[in-house]
Amino acid sequence: MIEPDKFQQTFARLEGEVRKVIVGHDDVLRKVLIAFFAGGHVLLEGVPGLGKTLLVKTLSHALGISFKRIQFTPDLMPSDIVGTQVLAESNGRREFQFKKGPIFAHVVLADEINRATPKTQSAVLEAMEEKQVTVFGESYALSSPFIVLATQNPVELEGTYPLPEAQLDRFFFKLLVTPPSPAELREILQRTTGATSDDAVTVLGNDGEEVINEMKQLLRQVLIAPPIEDYVVRLVHATQPIAGNGGGPATPVKQYLRFGSSPRGAQSVILGAKGNALAEGRVHVSYTDVEKVIYSALRHRIILNFQAEAENVNADQILAEVIKQVPRN
Amino acid sequence: MQRKSDQRVRESPEKLITGLMTRLRNHILWDSLWVFLPPVLVSIYLAAYLYHAAWITQTTFLLASFTAVGLLIIGVFMRRRPPSVRTAAQLFDERTGAKDRFITLATVEPSACSPVLFRRVRQEAAQFGDRVDLKREFPYKMKRSFYQSLVVSVFVGILLHLFLPSVQSSIHPRPVQERIRELAQRMMQRPRLAEIARDLQRVASKLEEPKASQGEKQALVEETRKKIEEQNREQQEQQDRELLGHASSTLKGLDQQSGQDTQKDQNKGEGGIQSDLPQEGQGEAKQSQDGGGNNKGDLSAQLNKQTKEGKSAPGDPKEQGSERNQQNKGDEKGKQADSSKSDGNDSQETAGKTQGKSGETGGKDKASEEVPRGAPPAERFYQAGEKGKEGIKDARYVTVQLPDEITADSKGNPTSVRKARESKDRPKVPVSNVPLPAHIPDAPTETQRMPLEYRGMIR
Numbered sequence: 018m019i020e021p022d023k024f025q026q027t028f029a030r031l032e033g034e035v036r037k038v039i040v041g042h043d044d045v046l047r048k049v050l051i052a053f054f055a056g057g058h059v060l061l062e063g064v065p066g067l068g069k070t071l072l073v074k075t076l077s078h079a080l081g082i083s084f085k086r087i088q089f090t091p092d093l094m095p096s097d098i099v100g101t102q103v104l105a106e107s108n109g110r111r112e113f114q115f116k117k118g119p120i121f122a123h124v125v126l127a128d129e130i131n132r133a134t135p136k137t138q139s140a141v142l143e144a145m146e147e148k149q150v151t152v153f154g155e156s157y158a159l160s161s162p163f164i165v166l167a168t169q170n171p172v173e174l175e176g177t178y179p180l181p182e183a184q185l186d187r188f189f190f191k192l193l194v195t196p197p198s199p200a201e202l203r204e205i206l207q208r209t210t211g212a213t214s215d216d217a218v219t220v221l222g223n224d225g226e227e228v229i230n231e232m233k234q235l236l237r238q239v240l241i242a243p244p245i246e247d248y249v250v251r252l253v254h255a256t257q258p259i260a261g262n263g264g265g266p267a268t269p270v271k272q273y274l275r276f277g278s279s280p281r282g283a284q285s286v287i288l289g290a291k292g293n294a295l296a297e298g299r300v301h302v303s304y305t306d307v308e309k310v311i312y313s314a315l316r317h318r319i320i321l322n323f324q325a326e327a328e329n330v331n332a333d334q335i336l337a338e339v340i341k342q343v344p345r346n
Numbered sequence: 347m348q349r350k351s352d353q354r355v356r357e358s359p360e361k362l363i364t365g366l367m368t369r370l371r372n373h374i375l376w377d378s379l380w381v382f383l384p385p386v387l388v389s390i391y392l393a394a395y396l397y398h399a400a401w402i403t404q405t406t407f408l409l410a411s412f413t414a415v416g417l418l419i420i421g422v423f424m425r426r427r428p429p430s431v432r433t434a435a436q437l438f439d440e441r442t443g444a445k446d447r448f449i450t451l452a453t454v455e456p457s458a459c460s461p462v463l464f465r466r467v468r469q470e471a472a473q474f475g476d477r478v479d480l481k482r483e484f485p486y487k488m489k490r491s492f493y494q495s496l497v498v499s500v501f502v503g504i505l506l507h508l509f510l511p512s513v514q515s516s517i518h519p520r521p522v523q524e525r526i527r528e529l530a531q532r533m534m535q536r537p538r539l540a541e542i543a544r545d546l547q548r549v550a551s552k553l554e555e556p557k558a559s560q561g562e563k564q565a566l567v568e569e570t571r572k573k574i575e576e577q578n579r580e581q582q583e584q585q586d587r588e589l590l591g592h593a594s595s596t597l598k599g600l601d602q603q604s605g606q607d608t609q610k611d612q613n614k615g616e617g618g619i620q621s622d623l624p625q626e627g628q629g630e631a632k633q634s635q636d637g638g639g640n641n642k643g644d645l646s647a648q649l650n651k652q653t654k655e656g657k658s659a660p661g662d663p664k665e666q667g668s669e670r671n672q673q674n675k676g677d678e679k680g681k682q683a684d685s686s687k688s689d690g691n692d693s694q695e696t697a698g699k700t701q702g703k704s705g706e707t708g709g710k711d712k713a714s715e716e717v718p719r720g721a722p723p724a725e726r727f728y729q730a731g732e733k734g735k736e737g738i739k740d741a742r743y744v745t746v747q748l749p750d751e752i753t754a755d756s757k758g759n760p761t762s763v764r765k766a767r768e769s770k771d772r773p774k775v776p777v778s779n780v781p782l783p784a785h786i787p788d789a790p791t792e793t794q795r796m797p798l799e800y801r802g803m804i805r
Contacts, residue, residue: 021466238460240467242450244432299470300463301454303446346436 018238019231025298027220027232028054034079034217039072040208041201045192048313049076049166051292054229054236057189057285058145058165060130060180060317064172067194068205073126073166081219082123082162082226089133091176095140099150100157115152120144123160123226127167131177138184141165145187162229182276182320189285190310191317239291240301246287248345249307253283255339256319269338273325278318285314304345312336359451359471363434365480370429370437373486378425380492382418384499389414392506399510441483444474522596523550529593536586542577545570546593571597 019027028050035046045061049072052059061069070086077084087098100118104111119125120141127141144150148159167188169180185191197205208214221228257277258270270277289310290302297306316332325335390411397407435452438444451471456464527550533543552558552566571594578590 018460018462021463238463240450240454240459240463242446242453244436244449244453245446299445301447301450301467305445346433 019228019235021235021295021300022298024232024235024295027228028296030220031076031079034220035072035075037215038075038208038217039068040204041197042068042072042194045194046072046076047293047296048190048192048289048310049073051289051296051310052189053080053162053164054232054295055189055285055288055292056162056233057288058167058187060185060188060191061166061168061194062171062191063168063194064196065170067196069168069194070126070128073124075217077124079217079220080124080225080229081221082229083160084124084126085119085122086126086128087119088128089130089137091132091134091178093133093137095137096152098137098140099144099152102153115155115157117157118150120150121157121159123162123164125163125165127165129170130167131169131174131179133178135178135181138178138180141167142184142187162226162233185317186279186281188317190289190313192313236288236291236295239294239299241287241291242301244346245290245302245304245307248304248343249283249286249290251343252307252311252339253278253280253286253315255343256282256315256336268342269330269335273321273328273330273335274319275322276320278315282315282318286311289314308340311340359448359468359475362475362478362480363431363438363448363452366438366484367429367431367434369480369484370434371426373484374426374429375422376486377489377491378422379418380488381425381495382421384492384496385502386414386418388499388503391503392510395507395510437484438475438478442474442478444471447471447474523553525596526550526553526593529589529596533589533593536589538581538583539577539586539589542570542574542590542593545573549597567597 031050032043032046036043039046049059049061053076061072063069074084074086087093096118098118098120100116100121102113103116105114106112107114130138130141140150144159144163145165148161148163149156150159151157170177219225254277256270256274258274259277286307287302290306293306293309294300294302312333315336319332319335321330321332321335325331393402393407393410393414396402397404402410431452432449435448438448439446442448447467447470451464451467454464454467526546530543530546530550533539533546549566549570552563574590574594574597578587578594581587581590
């Protein structure tokens, strides 16, 4: 098993290499890496042109693992993603051979995932959850490590198919990519409009996959105290708009939520907190780790009701209230 | 050597947490003690106060004190809740900024986690622990509950301290003789007042004598009072004057009360007032009695008890008042007493009024309950002062008739002699203030009839 210090060094180097290309988005980058080492998938939400695709490409390059990009469109078919049987001739005989789709890569970028039909979207579901695809009754295992980084545009919703809750729940984190600050924008301009530009260097060598798997194992071994686990349980439970939860009748949870987080939310919070602890050079989870990752882990898992949408209340505001209401001890 | 150092490091954080737990336990113990101590001390103080005031016996005092201490101990132990390891570790993390290392170390099961990672957490925690001095980082501070308990206890203690003496005096009133003796004792300490002090002691002894007649007692009181007043006039020193004034007012009250009671007794059997006036008169009489001073009630009760051999009523607590009242109003009361003594008839009137009115009260109550059946309806519409079939409407009058016995009694009793002498000028016929009928609407309610000899002349 890899040493915690080595994990931290590798993590920091990966962040550094990606930062050579990507300006800003430090939090997004860290959480993408945490999700990667935790074995989860990430949904990136932001308007076009903020560097989402570049971020993913650079990351895969820094990791030194295979990368595929799928541009989701309304006419995209499931076979375009998972692959299909084609008639091929070999040794004088014609036979069906499986032609692997773009899903067979370590890092898959599902660009504008909400533009594909639900049928095509659901083709990704099995791959995300089971780490395998089934074509014509035959299952094919996906390579490890495997991560799907999906992007979606929150503005142009015409002609889109919003992801169903079941599919959203399969994403480890939902990260909001925000526009850069003026200083960051200046830096972006300097890097991209000049004569030279830096490229990310591959951090992991030939044994990259092995190192990544070791790092993933280490992440799961990070210590977490039972009181902190209790805290996570209480937080996730507090998102349920059920009777007797959250005290009075006018709590934001009861007022604005239709459904609370699933158990997958709690799993994501704990694994995310562990990843964050390792990234900060600790081998134990603290309360602050939990509070740092809870927004990314739960914001797409709580379902807002009509009133919340009408009053322009978003999931992060409700989660902030939940954190305020649930005591640490 | 390396192993030894590792061992030291490994044990260090747990020891720190245990040490902190012990410290927190002691803090809780102190907190409980400080919360319960003020009320217990106040309770013991009050018990001691009651013991000194002879309200409770020594055994009761000791029992109360031990009970209070026992309750203190029980309270402290009941409130004592040892802090959990988790609480101590969390406190350590907060104070040292160890980012939950101590709580992880204290709550994680070592066998269920990676030993490498656990050892690392322990080492890190030990490094944080080395910077901590338990005494400095976790000093004992008085909690707010102690201050609240202290304030409430002191407040209650002061209230009871102020309130208990008045309760004591109302429950156990001191007899006059005791007060006179106390005054005498205080006067004894001053050589100039020694003679007066002896006189006062004599008065006190006289008052206690069951065989001594009321007249003798009153004469002695009067004589002593005069002496005191004379001495008071000559006295220059402020403190002496105060003492003398106090004694004088006490004796005045005694004298006045005895006089009033004598009159009351006389009027009770013989003197009479026939009156149909409403109840105000009774109220006045009662008020004048109350205004007479505190000592009057109990003094008169005592004097009467001794003189009348069970005839008179016992001292009513209502008639008792504070000494201060008496001191302040001493002169006024003295005057009242003098006037009551000098004008025997007046006082008889007052006393008689009281009696007559009380009789009237019964009659009036009876009348109010009766339904006017026999009288024609027109009778009720007569105006006040008009003469109806049954006499003058709403006629109010007071007729005072002197008892014949007063004159006879005056021969033996010196007080009665004086009263009889003073009442020589009074008419021997009943005196009445019955109003004349008002025939003219605007005429005054009371008109005087013209003497017969002048009628012809004016016409």
